[in-house]
Amino acid sequence: MSSKLIESDIESVLFSAEEIEARTRELGARISADYSDARITRDVAGRPPIVVCVLRGALLFMADLARSIPTQMEYDFICVASYGNGTSPGVVRLIKDLEGPIRGRDVLIVEDIVDTGHTLSYLRRGFDARDPASIRVCTLLDKPPRREVEVSVDYVGFTLTSNEFVVGYGMDYRGLYRNLPYIGVLRPEAIDA
Numbered sequence: 001m002s003s004k005l006i007e008s009d010i011e012s013v014l015f016s017a018e019e020i021e022a023r024t025r026e027l028g029a030r031i032s033a034d035y036s037d038a039r040i041t042r043d044v045a046g047r048p049p050i051v052v053c054v055l056r057g058a059l060l061f062m063a064d065l066a067r068s069i070p071t072q073m074e075y076d077f078i079c080v081a082s083y084g085n086g087t088s089p090g091v092v093r094l095i096k097d098l099e100g101p102i103r104g105r106d107v108l109i110v111e112d113i114v115d116t117g118h119t120l121s122y123l124r125r126g127f128d129a130r131d132p133a134s135i136r137v138c139t140l141l142d143k144p145p146r147r148e149v150e151v152s153v154d155y156v157g158f159t160l161t162s163n164e165f166v167v168g169y170g171m172d173y174r175g176l177y178r179n180l181p182y183i184g185v186l187r188p189e190a191i192d193a
Contacts, residue, residue: 006177009190010167015158017181020140020169023157024061027138028068031108031155034136036071041106042133048072049106054123055079055096056178057112060170061140061157065110073108076100082119092122102132112170113141117149124151141166141183158183165191 053062079096138155168180
């Protein structure tokens with residue numbers, strides 16, 4: 001087992017644990033208010049929204065976000081893979097599907113980062129085919145300069161205008177760094193290692 005401290009691979013901290021916590025609370029309050037509004041909810045049966053966590057990256061964010069939403073909700077998980085062994089986007093593959101149906105339900109997809117847009121576009125097409133009442137998207141990070149596919153995001157924690165490789169708070173590089181309590185920039189030499 002390696003005893004290397006993962007923080008030694010971090011070049012700089014972009015968003016501290018405190019900044020993430022504060023922004024997540026703001027997003028939770030806004031989502032709660034929106035889903036309490038009849039203009040947003042479309043489920044004719046009046047059921048609470050289903051919050052769908054995109055595994056693995058969004059797990060920490062979704063857990064904190066869910067605790068910041070004081071209204072009723074259900075949640076489910078989906079796992080897709082869109083990256084190979086590195087940073088180049090590949091074909092999006094479904095690893096784990098939802099446990100329950102979403103037909104007629106209001107769905108909130110929770111992502112860690114939207115960059116190229118391929119994963120979110122794949123998810124939206126798949127969810128649209130299941131006939132939900134509505135689909136909205138919440139992402140911790142939005143990275144518009146990397147966009148290859150146009151997608152809409154309803155709730156954004158932070159917007160990145162640079163192209164640094166970020167890790168932490170659920171986001172990884174080759175399976176590592178997810179456990180950092182903040183979002184940081186990975187040192188170039190850590191990427192090349």
